[in-house]
Amino acid sequence: MKDTILLDDGSGGKASHNLIKDLVLPAFDNPVLNRLDDGAVVTVGEQRLAFSTDSYVVDPIFFPGGCIGDLAVNGTVNDLAMCGARPLFLSAGLIIEEGFSMQELSDVIKNMAAAAKNADVTLVTGDTKVVPKGAADKIFINTSGIGQPFANADISGTNAQPGDKIILSGSIADHGVTILTQREGLRFDAAIQSDTAPLNGMVEQMLAVSDEVHVLRDPTRGGVGTTLNEIALQSQMGIKIYEDMIPVKAAVAGLCELLGLDPLYVANEGKLLACVSARHAESVLAAVRENPFGQDACIIGEVADAFPGQVFMQTRIGGRRIVDMLTGEQLPRIC
């Protein structure tokens, strides 16, 4: 065991997974946690529930396309949606640094409220802590949430099936590149902005047309590359994707090249990946495209039972390369 926590333990990539696997799972050992899905599905009385939590530490707290407030609401809404549930209730836990601007706090809270309204969820409980100046950086927000699983949904990272098509709901890397350019003080003519958005409406539309959606995941920290590896590992399936089918906006691709980032590993906050049976893939794709946040959706690959636990990409020039989980940490405090 190493001596101290490193930044890449929070990357969402390989180091994060090892930390959870080595330290957390053995301590709390239970089948729900062990599934390592974006949220848990539990039963209270006769009622199945989805339950999820996420803390937000993004820096800067305001950025093109959103702020830490709507990011925190959309993030937990999406984690519940990825369980195949309709998000209903949220909690908010604020940790605020002494001296933080009241005006900015007010703006963050208004953004949270607008995002909650937009996603049709109700914030019902909360907590506020203030720590002395220097003990935290401005504001951190935890949101947790409860959702009601759709009756026809049995969705988990463990459920990918051979032959499933992989749907990606739109262009990748928008959020991560936006945050990084803000933080580095880079200025570009191209208007790029975070894709933070609630995906619960999209999921509802998808599940209305198919009961063969097997996996739903939002590729946040660690990006599409890491999320596909998680699915491959959880389901013990192989995944193949096609580089030329993955949408990346030209401005974002250019910035990634300039900054030395692989867009496959850059965080998204308003995109989902789905594994759907081949026979339902086109109708589910059409449902995704009907949603305002899914207009650029496409099928980027498929699931197979060869090479379990591995992800391959057919490159633009026809080669084939292994897509591993993110190693190291490119972008601390990206969400």
Next chain:
Amino acid sequence: MKDTILLDDGSGGKASHNLIKDLVLPAFDNPVLNRLDDGAVVTVGEQRLAFSTDSYVVDPIFFPGGCIGDLAVNGTVNDLAMCGARPLFLSAGLIIEEGFSMQELSDVIKNMAAAAKNADVTLVTGDTKVVPKGAADKIFINTSGIGQPFANADISGTNAQPGDKIILSGSIADHGVTILTQREGLRFDAAIQSDTAPLNGMVEQMLAVSDEVHVLRDPTRGGVGTTLNEIALQSQMGIKIYEDMIPVKAAVAGLCELLGLDPLYVANEGKLLACVSARHAESVLAAVRENPFGQDACIIGEVADAFPGQVFMQTRIGGRRIVDMLTGEQLPRIC
């Protein structure tokens, strides 16, 4: 509106209440949040649920009687219990500072797991963020939880009735004084320690003997004085307490005098206040005392409809003084 957040905005006292009232409630305006209970009671399908959240930022993270890990588990267990619910599932959101000791993280997680087992709750979902050195202080933990309300319970800070007796489950100020002496590096012969404990078993025993428990609250930040004010305000009742009936350990009382603290405003982490009908008060008190964490419980006062929203204390020397909410912040990062 003032320009910046001050420490006492997180005290749990008057400034915290104003912040919530002025900034948060108007933004999220809904009847569940507006009740300002320790948690929310909501309905999913046909199932009523209790839902609560709290973030823990205590400094130091290890202290006599516990650490931030068991504090975080017990705290949310207790908030659910105070809704009249049986706590079932917890989430954990960790924000860790780069460079934090792996050994300490491991100890914190083991303490969380032991506390969860002890309280008979299951941790089913979590999230870990790592922020660069200096952006947070060691570790902050958010826990959220789901509980199942007891069928005979209609418990809220709004439900105090004239004539209700006020039960306090044991001695006050142990947690706050422990943290403060640790932080100041004070050393005493007297063994004082945090009272952090799960109170769900106690609540279950209370509700087994009475359906006339009207209010349950754990007097954490802001202490017994502030919590009684919250109940008085929420229920629009007057509350009278008797100073000589409130148990304070001799060592704790001595330290409070030395440090200039009023134990009425010092945080507790394993105590509850209950408003119970007069005819059931003795049997509920007996149930509390049967619990290992309630052996020093006693009746400390009563509810009346005179002076709504106010709390009075009959002092030891026979005088009468108003007990206001905590103003200012004595003890930042107490929990």
